[in-house]
Amino acid sequence: MAPKAAKGDVLQQKSPAEFFADNRTIAGFDNPGKCLYTTIRELVENALDAAESISQLPDVDITIEEISQTRLNKMRGVTSHDRIDEELYQDYETEDAKQKRLAREAKELEKLEKAAAKSGSTAAVDAKRKELEAKRAAQASRGEKTFYKVTVRDNGMGMAHKDIPDMLGRVLSGTKYGVKQTRGKFGLGAKMALIWSKMSTGLPIEVTSARRGSASRSYFKLDLDIQRNQPNVHESKLLDNPDGWHGAELSVVIAGSWTYYRAKVIKYLQQIAVITPYAQFNFAFNAEDEKNSLALRFARRTDTMPQPPKATKHHPSSVDLELIKRLASSTAASSLTSFLAKEFDCIPRDLAERIVAEVRCDPSTAPAELTPKQIVALHDLLHQLRFDPPDGGHLSPAGEYNLRLGIMKELRPEMVATHQGAVGVHEGHAFIVEAAVSVGGKNIKPGLNIHRFANRIPLLFEGGSDVVTRTALKRIGWSSYKINQNSDKVGVFVSLVSTKIPFKGAGKEYIADDVEEIQAAVRAAIQACCLQLKSKIARQQAAREQRQRKKNLTKYIPNVAAALFAVLETVAEQRGDENAAKRRRLEPDHALVVNGVRSGEVTEAKLAAKLQEHVEQIDVDMALEYQLQQGITDIAKVDAHLMPAAARHAYGPEQHCGVGVIRLLRAL
Numbered sequence: 142m143a144p145k146a147a148k149g150d151v152l153q154q155k156s157p158a159e160f161f162a163d164n165r166t167i168a169g170f171d172n173p174g175k176c177l178y179t180t181i182r183e184l185v186e187n188a189l190d191a192a193e194s195i196s197q198l199p200d201v202d203i204t205i206e207e208i209s210q211t212r213l214n215k216m217r218g219v220t221s222h223d224r225i226d227e228e229l230y231q232d233y234e235t236e237d238a239k240q241k242r243l244a245r246e247a248k249e250l251e252k253l254e255k256a257a258a259k260s261g262s263t264a265a266v267d268a269k270r271k272e273l274e275a276k277r278a279a280q281a282s283r284g285e286k287t288f289y290k291v292t293v294r295d296n297g298m299g300m301a302h303k304d305i306p307d308m309l310g311r312v313l314s315g316t317k318y319g320v321k322q323t324r325g326k327f328g329l330g331a332k333m334a335l336i337w338s339k340m341s342t343g344l345p346i347e348v349t350s351a352r353r354g355s356a357s358r359s360y361f362k363l364d365l366d367i368q369r370n371q372p373n374v375h376e377s378k379l380l381d382n383p384d385g386w387h388g389a390e391l392s393v394v395i396a397g398s399w400t401y402y403r404a405k406v407i408k409y410l411q412q413i414a415v416i417t418p419y420a421q422f423n424f425a426f427n428a429e430d431e432k433n434s435l436a437l438r439f440a441r442r443t444d445t446m447p448q449p450p451k452a453t454k455h456h457p458s459s460v461d462l463e464l465i466k467r468l469a470s471s472t473a474a475s476s477l478t479s480f481l482a483k484e485f486d487c488i489p490r491d492l493a494e495r496i497v498a499e500v501r502c503d504p505s506t507a508p509a510e511l512t513p514k515q516i517v518a519l520h521d522l523l524h525q526l527r528f529d530p531p532d533g534g535h536l537s538p539a540g541e542y543n544l545r546l547g548i549m550k551e552l553r554p555e556m557v558a559t560h561q562g563a564v565g566v567h568e569g570h571a572f573i574v575e576a577a578v579s580v581g582g583k584n585i586k587p588g589l590n591i592h593r594f595a596n597r598i599p600l601l602f603e604g605g606s607d608v609v610t611r612t613a614l615k616r617i618g619w620s621s622y623k624i625n626q627n628s629d630k631v632g633v634f635v636s637l638v639s640t641k642i643p644f645k646g647a648g649k650e651y652i653a654d655d656v657e658e659i660q661a662a663v664r665a666a667i668q669a670c671c672l673q674l675k676s677k678i679a680r681q682q683a684a685r686e687q688r689q690r691k692k693n694l695t696k697y698i699p700n701v702a703a704a705l706f707a708v709l710e711t712v713a714e715q716r717g718d719e720n721a722a723k724r725r726r727l728e729p730d731h732a733l734v735v736n737g738v739r740s741g742e743v744t745e746a747k748l749a750a751k752l753q754e755h756v757e758q759i760d761v762d763m764a765l766e767y768q769l770q771q772g773i774t775d776i777a778k779v780d781a782h783l784m785p786a787a788a789r790h791a792y793g794p795e796q797h798c799g800v801g802v803i804r805l806l807r808a809l
């Protein structure tokens with residue numbers, strides 16, 4: 142007998158919007174701070190997709206306006222009242238508790254001041270004072286929360302007036318579901334921002350948008366009916382578009398935490414500037430208190446934009462039963478043969494005919510009339526056959542040039558190497574891995590600094606589980622490339638592009654480490670960069686060692702000269718002592734030096750100068766020898782011509798040095 146349903150077990154259904162509202166974490170909307178970060182990120186990525194899809198160099202303006210609870214209440218038409226019963230509030234403190242707290246704080250401060258007097262550093266005292274001040278300010282604001290109006294404006298393709306409500310007010314709706322490399326994929330991001338704004342402030346989203354060449358701009362104020370998963374339009378109108386603007390501007394008011402996520406937001410902007418150096422980002426944080434405001438500009442560094450990604454067809458080895466059914470019912474092809482040739486990648490007509498024969502179907506069968514059994518047979522067959530892999534021509538990697546440029550611009554490393562791997566395939570989807578490894582630079586910590594990108598989105602969270610982090614930490618023998626992974630300032634940049642990135646979760650925060658093909662490609666790309674750096678590092682190390690050796694030798698010259706001169710003086714003074722002279726039979730060269738000391742021609746200063754000259758010579762000889770070892774003598778022999786300063790000139794004497802010959806010109 143089936144178990145009886147408990148009294149409360151009522152069958153319920155959830156709309157997708159309700160599901161994601163209940164499980165915000167899946168989409169990267171964890172706590173208020175993270176929600177602020179993810180909102181910015183989703184809107185910025187939509188802006189970039191929109192500009193790139195029309196081959197427009199992206200201009201993205203991001204503004205965050207801080208809004209106090211009192212101001213938010215005014216916007217919502219809620220009146221703020223004075224408190225009637227203080228004791229009801231979370232921040233209520235009895236007089237007794239307040240006195241105790243003040244005494245405790247004073248004690249803590251006194252202790253820190255005493256320690257500071259001893260150590261001479263007041264840093265800890267200052268930090269404590271700041272903390273107490275912040276606490277006092279929070280108390281004075283009576284636990285008021287802070288809210289943020291996030292506005293992102295772009296110069297992209299814009300949205301059609303009639304589509305805006307569905308695109309932004311219906312979860313799981315979008316234009317990026319095809320087989321194409323895009324930053325967005327799930328049809329969720331902008332709607333999650335709206336859901337969060339509904340949950341935290343109750344305010345709708347405002348959208349202004351225009352398509353290219355449009356005489357009007359669309360304006361919408363809308364929210365999302367979470368239970369029904371459908372847009373709820375508050376206001377819509379068409380405005381004039383006198384300057385022919387195209388793009389979109391979206392504004393949401395949400396709860397957040399700038400203080401805790403400030404660093405992450407800035408890092409995200411820096412990273413997106415690295416991977417999209419052809420975009421310009423203007424960022425402004427407008428605080429309630431002007432002194433806390435911040436403005437950043439990430440200028441465009443190049444007008445060279447990677448070729449935009451192209452939509453491609455499904456690769457036959459990656460399709461599932463449902464997809465075949467869907468394609469069969471929606472295709473314009475009238476026969477099974479043309480269906481296979483038209484709807485799938487890597488199936489030319491002749492192969493399509495052979496497949497149809499193999500599946501034992503009538504080639505003229507209309508795809509929509511395939512029986513469930515025939516579809517199962519076709520599916521099984523497609524997974525058994527051998528097809529050419531996708532060629533990757535539809536992908537749009539950042540390009541080594543852009544990657545290098547972005548890194549140079551943001552980090553200014555001492556050296557950087559880049560590499561783009563060959564096209565790989567995972568579940569029928571082509572992918573390309575690009576990598577860069579840099580050494581040195583500003584604002585970079587010693588050790589491995591790993592930067593991850595997927596479809597040109599920076600990934601900042603869950604790094605520990607990501608394929609790039611794991612590969613860099615565990616699968617690369619850094620020392621064999623003369624890189625010290627603990628003390629050198631190493632930047633590792635890996636960018637993966639594909640029509641399907643195996644993200645774990647809709648929040649797109651990290652890429653699984655369990656896809657062998659991707660793992661191997663990441664490893665190979667990092668290794669290729671390291672190999673390029675190895676010889677540069679070796680050269681740099683040798684030069685450094687040489688400089689150090691020269692420095693050490695030079696340091697001892699005064700002492701050695703003094704000691705040597707003292708010995709020579711002693712020998713010179715033994716002129717009259719016949720027995721001593723007999724005992725000390727001098728080599729002719731040495732006798733010359735001793736005589737020089739006697740005559741005053743050889744002095745301590747002259748000895749020091751000679752030693753210095755010798756050290757310089759060793760330096761030059763070693764440099765030459767090193768170059769010979771490195772086999773770069775040909776480079777040293779390359780002729781270099783300088784423009785004479787005057788039209789009439791004569792050749793001067795040649796100057797020979799260890800590494801080359803310089804012939805000077807004399808103007809006549």
Ligand SMILES: Nc1ncnc2c1ncn2[C@@H]1O[C@H](COP(=O)(O)OP(=O)(O)OP(=O)(O)O)[C@@H](O)[C@H]1O
Binds near residue numbers: 316325330333
């Ligand atoms: N700035 C914009 N310009 C033009 N179209 C936009 C813009 N923002 C959103 N859209 C449209 O709205 C759709 C839904 O956007 P949304 O952020 O919800 O999902 P997505 O970008 O498709 O996927 P994901 O959830 O992976 O980010 C997009 O597919 C796009 O067509």
